[in-house]
Amino acid sequence: MVEARGVHKSYAGVEVLKGVDLTVVRGEVTCLIGPSGSGKSTLLRCINHLEKHDAGELRVDGDLVGYELRGAKLYERNDKQICAERAQIGMVFQRFNLFQHLTVLDNITIGQVKVKGVDPERARLKARELLARVGLDAKERHYPSQISGGQQQRVAIARALAMDPKLMLFDEPTSALDPELVGEVLDVMRDLAASGMTMIVVTHEMGFAREVANTVYFLDGGVIEESGAPADVLGAPKSERLRGFLSKVL
């Protein structure tokens, strides 16, 4: 589903990603762990083209992200094509980023209506279904500022799911939450994983990674230091850096 080969990314001359290789299989959950500043967010943002990677090959579902190969030349995709690509990749942010001026229900319908051209009535039906799925059917008329952080993050997940994404990206979805609210969000994500959604999850929740992930990648200093099944990576770390990191977060 996602294929990264030697992906590089620099900000103003500072190299953040220094050749990342990563493979995500359809229907599997991939957890991305690593210290702060190691480039985890940057990698996620490259995958849905919120950032442009500088070098290397990045494919989602076989298609090059942001480029099109015609003959021997790479053509940069135009804005419309990039938007269409993004619409198929859901993203959940650390700080929820719900649209503050819209009700919970409208947050979930606006993407369907404006981007996919879904009829508003059908969009509402689907939004209600998704709200029931994340356990928030009673909150549809609330504004984001009127619900708790955990509830906001569950709405954010429903908002992303409303676009019928083939891939979901989570960037530290629980790190802005009070400890007692983390569980409700992880529960929703666990259900989602069980339903067969392909997910890439940046997280510091090692318990979740161990339990749900098919593969764990440890990113450090802009490269993948170690990867493999969670039991191996988290249970028997080979590299010194990963051992150091795990001793700090566990």
Place this chain on the structure above:
Amino acid sequence: MAASEDPVKVVPVRHYGQWAGAVVALVLVAMLINTLFSKIPSGQYVCRTVSGVRHCHQASVWRFSWNIVFHYFTTSEVLHGLELTIFLTVVAMVIGISIGVALAVMRLSSNRLLSMTAWVYTWFFRGTPVLVQLFFWYYIAILYHTITIGVPFTDITFLHLNATTLFSSTVAAIVALGLNEGAYMSEIARSGLIAVDEGQSEAATSLGMTRAQTMRFIVLPQAMRVIIPPTGNEVISMLKTSSLASTISVIELFGATNNISANNYEIMPLLIVASLWYLIVTTVLSVGQFYLERRFARGALRTPPPTPLQRLGRDVRGIASKFRTRRGAVGVAP
């Protein structure tokens, strides 16, 4: 400490300074009302004959000539002037807001040429007095007898207009006021756009919205909350700035009252007529602004601010309950 049998009386803090201030204010208001409705001798005598005896006394008139004010308040000349004032204000503000939002988006664009153009526009129109700009557009026909729009340095033209007929005094006023307002509105709109968290547009983008959709559906509606209060000020300010148009012979409200007083020399009463109308429209605009702000604050506040009516109700209830608690027991000391 055990609770005593009798409830303890709570004595609220007395704000003596506030009381003194209120008394002074009340006296000043009384003085103002007194002088506003005072009368002065008119210099004319009125005589009456009652049972064969002639009584004469000097007639008195309102110091502020309220009868003349009242007489001219709704004459068609004044009302037409008022209409034109409102028209100028609305049209100039619509132009100003459109230009302002466009300039703000340009300023924040990553395209250097666009942001530079917007900056230069604001620099120019804020840097010259609006009165000078009014005259500039009024006399633009001196520079351009005809206005031709086409491709620069070629003979291709799309539009050909006569400047003298195009720039009538009213059009000149609209153009001058609107373009000038655009410069001020651009700064207001820009501050509103900046105030919207970057995560909002990021989330919209990740849903697959285009930049235009993100701006239209996500960023602008949220920026409105920041943009509306100062824009309300701009509308009210424009209402009054539009009186400058009278200098290029636009007969708006101030022009109309000026014309009347030039004929009848009742300068003060007609200034009062104009002022009262400006005050009335400003009041209506302020009320409108309040409800607009409330509408666009949706979602930003957990509980929206009360409307003036709700506030009035609350105040009345508050005062009533105060009296009730004054009489009864307030509480029990711990």
